[in-house]
Amino acid sequence: MIRTTLAGLRAHRLRLLLTALAITLGAGFIAGTFVLTDSLQAGVTRQVAASADRVDVAVLPRAGHGKPGEAELAAIRRTAGVAEAHGLVRGPAALVGKDGKVAGDTPTTGVSVVTGRLGRTAMTTGRAPAADGEIALDENTARTRGFAAGDTATVLDSADRPHTFQVVGLFDVGVDQELAYTGAVGFTPDAARRMTGEKGFAEIDVAAAGVPPERLKAAVTAALGGAGHRVLTGDELAAELARVNGGNLEFLTLALLMFGLVAMLVATLVIYNTFNILIAQRTREMALLRCLGATRRQVFGSVLLESLVVGVLSSLAGLAAGYGLGAGALRAGTAFGLQSAPVDATLTPRTIAVALAVGVLVTVAAALLPARAATRVAPIAALRTQSEEREFRAGAARLVIAGLFLLAGAGVTVAGTRMPPGEQALFVVMGGGVLIFCGVLVLGPVLVRPLSAVAGWAPARLFGVPGRLAVDNSRRHPKRSATTTIALTIGVTLMTTLSVITATTRATYTAQLDEQFPIDYLVSGQFGRADAGGALPREIAATLRARPELASVTQVRGAEARIGDAKGRVVTYHGPYTVDLIQGGMRDFTAGGALIGSNTADSLKLKPGDTLTVTTAKAGVQRLKVAGVYESGKALVSGVVVPEGAFETYFGRLDDDRVLVGARDGVTAGDSRKAVEAAVAAYPTAKVVSTTEVRGEFDQALDTALAVVTGLLGLAILISLIGIANTLSLSVHERTRESALLRALGLTRRQLKRMLSVEALVLGLIGAIVGVVLGTAYGWAASRTIATDVLFRLPVGQVALFVVLSGLAGVLAAVLPARRAARASVVGALAAD
Amino acid sequence: MTVTGEASGPRTGPATVAVAAQGVTKVYGTGDAAVHALRGVDVGFHTGAFTAIMGPSGSGKSTLMHCLAGLDTVTSGQVRIGDTEITGLSDNELTLLRRDRVGFVFQSFNLLPTLTAEQNIRLPLEIAGRQADQELLDRVIRTVGLRDRLGHRPAELSGGQQQRVAVARALATKPQVIFADEPTGNLDSRSGAEVLAFLRTSVRELGQTIVMVTHDPVAASYADRVVFLRDGLLVTEVLRPTAQTVLDTLMKLEA
Numbered sequence A: 001m002i003r004t005t006l007a008g009l010r011a012h013r014l015r016l017l018l019t020a021l022a023i024t025l026g027a028g029f030i031a032g033t034f035v036l037t038d039s040l041q042a043g044v045t046r047q048v049a050a051s052a053d054r055v056d057v058a059v060l061p062r063a064g065h066g067k068p069g070e071a072e073l074a075a076i077r078r079t080a081g082v083a084e085a086h087g088l089v090r091g092p093a094a095l096v097g098k099d100g101k102v103a104g105d106t107p108t109t110g111v112s113v114v115t116g117r118l119g120r121t122a123m124t125t126g127r128a129p130a131a132d133g134e135i136a137l138d139e140n141t142a143r144t145r146g147f148a149a150g151d152t153a154t155v156l157d158s159a160d161r162p163h164t165f166q167v168v169g170l171f172d173v174g175v176d177q178e179l180a181y182t183g184a185v186g187f188t189p190d191a192a193r194r195m196t197g198e199k200g201f202a203e204i205d206v207a208a209a210g211v212p213p214e215r216l217k218a219a220v221t222a223a224l225g226g227a228g229h230r231v232l233t234g235d236e237l238a239a240e241l242a243r244v245n246g247g248n249l250e251f252l253t254l255a256l257l258m259f260g261l262v263a264m265l266v267a268t269l270v271i272y273n274t275f276n277i278l279i280a281q282r283t284r285e286m287a288l289l290r291c292l293g294a295t296r297r298q299v300f301g302s303v304l305l306e307s308l309v310v311g312v313l314s315s316l317a318g319l320a321a322g323y324g325l326g327a328g329a330l331r332a333g334t335a336f337g338l339q340s341a342p343v344d345a346t347l348t349p350r351t352i353a354v355a356l357a358v359g360v361l362v363t364v365a366a367a368l369l370p371a372r373a374a375t376r377v378a379p380i381a382a383l384r385t386q387s388e389e390r391e392f393r394a395g396a397a398r399l400v401i402a403g404l405f406l407l408a409g410a411g412v413t414v415a416g417t418r419m420p421p422g423e424q425a426l427f428v429v430m431g432g433g434v435l436i437f438c439g440v441l442v443l444g445p446v447l448v449r450p451l452s453a454v455a456g457w458a459p460a461r462l463f464g465v466p467g468r469l470a471v472d473n474s475r476r477h478p479k480r481s482a483t484t485t486i487a488l489t490i491g492v493t494l495m496t497t498l499s500v501i502t503a504t505t506r507a508t509y510t511a512q513l514d515e516q517f518p519i520d521y522l523v524s525g526q527f528g529r530a531d532a533g534g535a536l537p538r539e540i541a542a543t544l545r546a547r548p549e550l551a552s553v554t555q556v557r558g559a560e561a562r563i564g565d566a567k568g569r570v571v572t573y574h575g576p577y578t579v580d581l582i583q584g585g586m587r588d589f590t591a592g593g594a595l596i597g598s599n600t601a602d603s604l605k606l607k608p609g610d611t612l613t614v615t616t617a618k619a620g621v622q623r624l625k626v627a628g629v630y631e632s633g634k635a636l637v638s639g640v641v642v643p644e645g646a647f648e649t650y651f652g653r654l655d656d657d658r659v660l661v662g663a664r665d666g667v668t669a670g671d672s673r674k675a676v677e678a679a680v681a682a683y684p685t686a687k688v689v690s691t692t693e694v695r696g697e698f699d700q701a702l703d704t705a706l707a708v709v710t711g712l713l714g715l716a717i718l719i720s721l722i723g724i725a726n727t728l729s730l731s732v733h734e735r736t737r738e739s740a741l742l743r744a745l746g747l748t749r750r751q752l753k754r755m756l757s758v759e760a761l762v763l764g765l766i767g768a769i770v771g772v773v774l775g776t777a778y779g780w781a782a783s784r785t786i787a788t789d790v791l792f793r794l795p796v797g798q799v800a801l802f803v804v805l806s807g808l809a810g811v812l813a814a815v816l817p818a819r820r821a822a823r824a825s826v827v828g829a830l831a832a833d
Numbered sequence B: 001m002t003v004t005g006e007a008s009g010p011r012t013g014p015a016t017v018a019v020a021a022q023g024v025t026k027v028y029g030t031g032d033a034a035v036h037a038l039r040g041v042d043v044g045f046h047t048g049a050f051t052a053i054m055g056p057s058g059s060g061k062s063t064l065m066h067c068l069a070g071l072d073t074v075t076s077g078q079v080r081i082g083d084t085e086i087t088g089l090s091d092n093e094l095t096l097l098r099r100d101r102v103g104f105v106f107q108s109f110n111l112l113p114t115l116t117a118e119q120n121i122r123l124p125l126e127i128a129g130r131q132a133d134q135e136l137l138d139r140v141i142r143t144v145g146l147r148d149r150l151g152h153r154p155a156e157l158s159g160g161q162q163q164r165v166a167v168a169r170a171l172a173t174k175p176q177v178i179f180a181d182e183p184t185g186n187l188d189s190r191s192g193a194e195v196l197a198f199l200r201t202s203v204r205e206l207g208q209t210i211v212m213v214t215h216d217p218v219a220a221s222y223a224d225r226v227v228f229l230r231d232g233l234l235v236t237e238v239l240r241p242t243a244q245t246v247l248d249t250l251m252k253l254e255a
């Protein structure tokens, strides 16, 4: 029996090739994901180890406690067994770019560069700063901001005073995500303390004088007494750094695996369909085996064995492909500077196990039902000459099951959209989506007939006889067509869902922006400044008010305070701005009154007229009367809003956080922009953004996200197209004699090819239609879980494009099968038994 | 319908030639593996005549028919359908010729399973984009005697009925010649007789030219003339055949 199976496999090599390709792609993507993330993780671990290797013991502040300072450092230096100890300084020190503005949205981080035995900063160019007037920059910041060793650069100290330095070298931040994000400026330890104004150390590194790390750790812990700092050995430090900085790799793995799973799901459908068709075509072969005495079990086993061989071979190919894919991604990452050091691709036993297991399991599982069908072939079937076409009838059971799935799915989905927006609602909606999908899967064969009538309406009229025959053929095996098209439906559904969500988010955001920012420019400082006061001197607003090009200037400032029992923010504004209220009014908005956001009103159960306590350092406990409530997230301000005079009593005279600027009507964008920039030119911390720019950046971010996700979903679509090609080529094979008959009756080669193309077109369109309908519904449902008042948008152009592209892709998938069908000789095909 | 061994007389008047072969040879494969299926066949088929081709298995009957119909190319020699020399035509020209001037009936697998009987009959006309000659179509369908089964799919028809639909399809385009390769090979004698009678009627009443390959002396006796092939050569022919004369000739050939 095994020999028969293997002979069968060899005979159907070509027919199984496309199936194998589907598995290879899916398993390859999963293997590639693991190769990529494992390698990156290995790179992180290696870099961390190299850096932490120099340290024997490290002292770190415990979260929520103070940092170790000079006293602790001195105590450690006095401890027996300590050869050397250095405190690492770390704090904001804003680098000023060549345009005279601080670089980036957050200030760069100033760090102390230690040299010698405990030197952990990896200099890549030049040398470490050795004198007060010298700095080193991290490579990425130097590149993006256009600095090189030898340049002079300005850095702001903690009071925003500019200091000039000489850049003497560049360094690599290694795996430190925080430094990679903000950019880093390296100083000598003294300069670092002066510039950042930090009193404590982010870390104290200790080198041992011939003492084992564990003993030194105990000694240092004792020396620090009960200060509550964490003391780690070098190895423990390495492990911690690897854990902290490898965290986002896990997210990357999960995200990529999601796409891998979708691809595998599609591959499962493709494989299931292929085996089903192969079994149907080999009915006589199976029957003959049964006639010759093969048991049902043997027939079942032989089909499963076949799938096992296909699964193993294609998973192995997938593993190889995945390794290549991962290695390629790593090389591309290095080339584009996404990771600093080149990393070798690693193939772990886990990767091998997962790729093989997934590939083989999916293949064998997909072949189970077809194998069972094979056992049902009666021996008598071998004696029939022509395998008759069986009419598909929608059984009551099928309708009932599909109905239950659809009802449950619709119910769950609607429930999800009724829930308060959030992750939970999204998961409920996704669950509903899975149920609906199951329903469609079961109902598919029933849907094929009406849908092919819809999708085939135009082709049947446009392409004459070949067109009509093609539409007939597309619904000839409803189950087969349904499985083929549903594979495509998965990809199209997800794409449509995403484009609906993107369009909806874009529309909603734009509308909110228009509502919230009835302004043209926003002047703001960098985020992440530690102190309470704003970053913008009040003179900026004064200068802006003096410009004739500008019509309105509003200053917004705020400070931390205790609101009720929790930490919060109190803000005020000065200028021609009114807060839109949803409750209460501005009448009580006088000293002792306040406006609160709807979030605060909900959580503290406050309404206009109620009293709210605000505690500030300067004014102590204040009882404020709620004058009105604005909708949180919809106003230009956030927090507890108090009148300007009251604010100064509570906090003193603070600088501005933001200045909102409106241009005068009739002034060109270029002129008003110039006026704003001229007014803030003297203040390096003041950054100007126009609301059009904000919108543009947001649009771009959305487009990028959509493009990336679409690219990843492309794999699933590709596999489903392989499915269409596969089904068609198997059908072509099955209909060899039929095609020959048509050719004998006068159908030209071109017409025969067109017939198959149209069939593929119809299949593609059916898949796309279902996908677009489901995707639109789920795009809507999912955007309801983001926020309640979204502006639903259906990107009609994009969705229409999906439908057209699916049709075209189908036609493309038909090219090879059609060519094969057309090439067959008429006589040969008719003679074939 | 009665089955008689009587052959009807040859047609009167000046007979034109519908299909003619001249020195046709056909070699499959090359070198040692070469099979000479036809070794130089000269034969003509008159318009409005019903001719049967007979011969032992492997004698080249099907091959000759395929070459005559333009389904296969000849190795050497010439084939004419009407005034058209078909050797040397391109695949596309052959396809057009087939669809406009030739009809086919095969031993098995004659109908498209997805189409109804009527749709199958009209199929060649539709492929050609030709208007059906409704009167002819009605007559054909009446002669086939399947008026009440026109809406059925092939799977719902008996073998004989299917074959009659196939003949009707071949007739509907009014081709210059119909080629039938063992049209009764898969049928029992009763169904076979129906089909053969129908073929003969269409020759008598519609003036159709038919060339039929068969193994069955009774089937051959429906024809006006029987030509005999052996080893790729035309060896003899019988006019106004009866089952007995055909059988005798066959015995002589195989001896």
Ligand SMILES: Nc1ncnc2c1ncn2[C@@H]1O[C@H](COP(=O)(O)OP(=O)(O)OP(=O)(O)O)[C@@H](O)[C@H]1O
Pocket (backbone or CB within 6 Å): B028, B029, B035, B036, B037, B055, B056, B057, B058, B059, B060, B061, B062, B063, B064
């Ligand atoms: N495609 C082919 N390749 C090689 N040889 C072939 C091919 N087709 C036919 N032959 C050979 O040509 C010869 C004639 O075959 P053909 O099919 O014409 O015989 P036939 O008279 O129709 O026989 P039967 O009565 O069995 O149908 C045979 O020897 C056959 O083996």
Ligand SMILES: [Mg+2]
Pocket (backbone or CB within 6 Å): B061, B062, B063
């Ligand atoms: Mg034959």
